[in-house]
Amino acid sequence: MSKSTPAGIVPKPVRWIGASKEDLSAFPDDVKRRVGRALWDAQIGLKAPFAKPLKGFGGAGVLEVVDDFDGNAYRSVYTVRFAGVVYVLHAFQKKSSRGISTPKSVLELIARRLAKAQEDYESWRSSHGLR
Numbered sequence: 001m002s003k004s005t006p007a008g009i010v011p012k013p014v015r016w017i018g019a020s021k022e023d024l025s026a027f028p029d030d031v032k033r034r035v036g037r038a039l040w041d042a043q044i045g046l047k048a049p050f051a052k053p054l055k056g057f058g059g060a061g062v063l064e065v066v067d068d069f070d071g072n073a074y075r076s077v078y079t080v081r082f083a084g085v086v087y088v089l090h091a092f093q094k095k096s097s098r099g100i101s102t103p104k105s106v107l108e109l110i111a112r113r114l115a116k117a118q119e120d121y122e123s124w125r126s127s128h129g130l131r
Contacts, residue, residue, distance in 0.1 A: 017089050038076070063080065072094075074092075077089045087114075
């Protein structure tokens, strides 16, 4: 599937926090394509219909892509809270068979990575001369 950019839209860069890029790269190709589609939509200012706000993070600024593939559940979390950039916070295969909720330890990791994204964003903005 080709990715085309609507006229006049410059895609936002994607920045990776922690091991999110390496973790995502270990996913099956079909899952990587779905997550890639959601990230591309975020880069051009859209929201993929299958990206949902992650509960516990105050609105639609932190989104989750859930993909069930070959009997396994894969999740990727990214944020669009920061102007001009998309941050991927976490990618993991959900191991628990109990319920669909995200384990507390994973939510805490995502919260820590969101704080790191905030720090990185401040540094990134100043290095690009942005206010």
